[in-house]
Amino acid sequence: MVQQFMRIDPKIAKILENAWAGVSASRQDCLHLLACNEHSLEAALARTAASHIIREKSDNSAIILGQIGLEAAPCPGNCGFCSFGKGHTSFEKSQLSEDAFAAKVRGFCAEDGLYGLYLMAMHAYDLDFFLRRARLARELLRGPVQLLANVGDTGPDAFREMKKAGITGVYHVCRLGEGRTTSLDPEQRIKTMENALDAGLQLFSCLEPVGPEHSDEELVDNLFIGISLGCAQHAAMRRVPVPGTPLERRGYISNLRLGQITAVVALAAFAMPGMTYIGVHEPTEIGCVSGANVVTAETGVNPRDPATDTSANRGMDMAACRNMLYDCGFHFIRRGDESKIPLGKR
Helix, strand or coil, X not given: CHHHHCCCCHHHHHHHHHHHCCCCCCHHHHHHHHHCCCCCHHHHHHHHHHHHHHHHHCCCEEEXXXXXXXXXXXXXXXXXXXXXXXXXXXXCCEECCHHHHHHHHHHHCCCCCEEEEEEECCCCCCHHHHHHHHHHHHHHCCCCCEEEEECCCCCHHHHHHHHHCCXXXXXXXXXXXXXXXCCCCHHHHHXXXXXXXXXXCEEECCEEEECCCCCHHHHHHHHHXXXXXXXXXEEEEECCCCCCCCCHHHCCCCHHHHHHHHHHHHHHHCCCXXXXXXXXXXXXXXXXXXXXXXXXXXXXXXXXXXXXXXXXXXXXXXXXXXXXXXXXXXXXXXXCCCCEEECCCC
8 A cells, every 4th residue: 555655644545545445535534635735745645646536537538618708797796806896896897799709609619629618697697698698509509518607696496597598507606705705695605506406407516716824624614515515516726816806915825735625625526426527727737637627718707807808818718728638648528428539739
């Protein structure tokens, strides 16, 4: 076993032995893994183990998701890390026109290999507008691309309408610091996650947005929200110090630490039924060799970017995502119906 070949923390060795045997990390295991220095041998072994396990489960496959920001407005959620917060935003109310939206959808379809497309609305959004865009996207998408929603707090009836329009999954989280660094109710955030499931939609969750001030205990508590609800996909995301936001001064964690956290998410979630894909955001090579096999290409407005179109600034495109996955050693990317495409660099 691992400890026969090198001197490492025996608790870490046991956690990783259990993972090889198909046993996911418990809350206490996660705390122990996160307490390791991100530069330590133990952290490196955890990243390697998580990557091996997820690649084995997925036949060394990865997926590329797309996201289109549909609208911008000063947001009453007033999140201290978000470019849209009403107390600090430079955005005025705007919506992506039908023609501009259609062009972006066609852009994502220009090459094969998109697994799913997120339509992202503001926290307070117009359901009818969102449904019109969802129906149009469903008409334009070629092949077995899943259509996904990233919206604010929503009731079950609205989610059922989204399902009728072609939406199959929802990204929603109760974020770190919810109710303190945001003006939103943590209980309502979790209720929205439950509403999505009640409507028959898949739930995509994430441990986010991680900053240097968050304790290991906070990270673990947040991580297990998605697990307790039976999410279909999990992920880790670090906080971006968006210029002009209240939390900009708190800085950000390193990508190495994000890789360590991603590995812990993977080791805690991999044994869940259907848990094949773990995300890291924003996409990084370290994350993709630490248990993540999901990256996201983005266009339109974005909460981590003051630019009016993130594809010209922070957002990666499909080609960049594909190249990153190739460089990280994945053999395939998957379409939304789980069929595989051999992965080559372009």
